[in-house]
Amino acid sequence: MTIDGMRRDYQVGTLEDGALDGVHPLRVLERWIAEAAEAGSVEPNAMALATVGPGGEPSLRMVLCKGVNVDGVVFYTNLESRKARELDGSQQAAVTFWWDVLERQVRLEGVTERLLDAEADAYFSSRPRGSQVGAWTSPQSTVIASRAELDLKAQQAADRFADVEVIPRPAFWGGYRLRPTRVEFWQGRASRLHDRLVAERQGDGWVVSRLAP
Numbered sequence: 001m002t003i004d005g006m007r008r009d010y011q012v013g014t015l016e017d018g019a020l021d022g023v024h025p026l027r028v029l030e031r032w033i034a035e036a037a038e039a040g041s042v043e044p045n046a047m048a049l050a051t052v053g054p055g056g057e058p059s060l061r062m063v064l065c066k067g068v069n070v071d072g073v074v075f076y077t078n079l080e081s082r083k084a085r086e087l088d089g090s091q092q093a094a095v096t097f098w099w100d101v102l103e104r105q106v107r108l109e110g111v112t113e114r115l116l117d118a119e120a121d122a123y124f125s126s127r128p129r130g131s132q133v134g135a136w137t138s139p140q141s142t143v144i145a146s147r148a149e150l151d152l153k154a155q156q157a158a159d160r161f162a163d164v165e166v167i168p169r170p171a172f173w174g175g176y177r178l179r180p181t182r183v184e185f186w187q188g189r190a191s192r193l194h195d196r197l198v199a200e201r202q203g204d205g206w207v208v209s210r211l212a213p
Contacts, residue, residue, distance in 0.1 A: 010103040010188025015195035020208045025183040025199040029097070029106050030068045032185075036099040047095040049075065051086035059086060065097075066123060066175070073108065074115065076123060076175040078140035084176075087112045093178055103188035110180035117174070124169035132167040133157045184211070 020028060036044035045065040052058055059082060067074035073095065077084055087093060094109045124132065136157040137150070144150055161167050180201070187195040196211040 009190050010194070011190060012103040013187050014189065015185060015187035015197055017197075017210065020185070020197055020199055020206075024070050025185070025206060026068055026070050026072070026180070028185065029073075029108075029183065032099070032102075032104060032106060033065070033068065033097070036102055036104070039099070039101045041099050041101050044099065047073070047075075047097045049083065050094040050096075051083050052090050052092060053086050054089055059083065065095075067177075072110070072177040072179040074119075074175055074177050076120065076173070078135070078138065079114075079172050079174050081140040083141075087176055088114075093176075095178060105186045107182075107184040107186070108178060108180040109182040110178050112176045112178050115175035115177060120174040121169050123175065124173065125166070129167065133161060135173045136160070136167070136170055189213075 033044050043064070046062055047065050048060055049063045050058060050060045061083065063075045063077065063083075065073050065075055091111050091113070093112045094107065096108075097104075097106045099105070124135070127135075133154065134157075137154045182198065182200050183206075184196060184198040189195055192213060194213040196213060197208060198211055199206040199208050
């Protein structure tokens with residue numbers, strides 16, 4: 001099959017008028033992530049994160065959402081990485097969740113902020129030890145000579161903390177919160193006549209509209 005011949009007709013669900021009435025859109029996102037997990041999505045909290053560089057150049061990558069509440073969505077990264085530099089520069093970002101098993105996506109646009117050290121410390125302490133060592137290992141987004149060099153750095157980091165019960169969070173590793181001003185919910189429908197409901201922040205509330213597919 002050729003790429004231009006790849007297609008499917010979405011039949012799993014609907015998104016009715018009023019589905020967002022009286023409920024915070026981020027609570028709906030939280031529920032959709034849980035439903036994706038229950039439906040068997042491999043990475044239900046994976047999201048594509050878009051940032052913008054100082055010259056207006058866009059950049060996009062997959063990251064894992066590690067928290068959702070009415071304040072926003074949370075993720076963690078190396079604070080010296082490209083994404084962190086771009087977030088600190090513009091403070092503007094967008095994310096997209098996609099769950100093929102439910103034929104759904106959610107898009108968020110808004111402003112980012114760094115998490116407090118206490119929040120980053122708490123999450124870092126909950127990570128598997130291998131991931132903690134990995135945070136100390138990788139100079140994320142910088143050029144390295146080979147995989148062997150990375151493996152050597154990983155072994156050196158593991159040796160460094162071999163006798164340490166609690167591995168501390170590196171100062172160059174932390175988190176961000178995206179506070180959305182716009183949240184769009186998309187449900188695939190037959191014949192490409194998809195359902196789209198968008199919630200846009202106005203003052204302390206949200207205004208919901210239906211968009212044409």
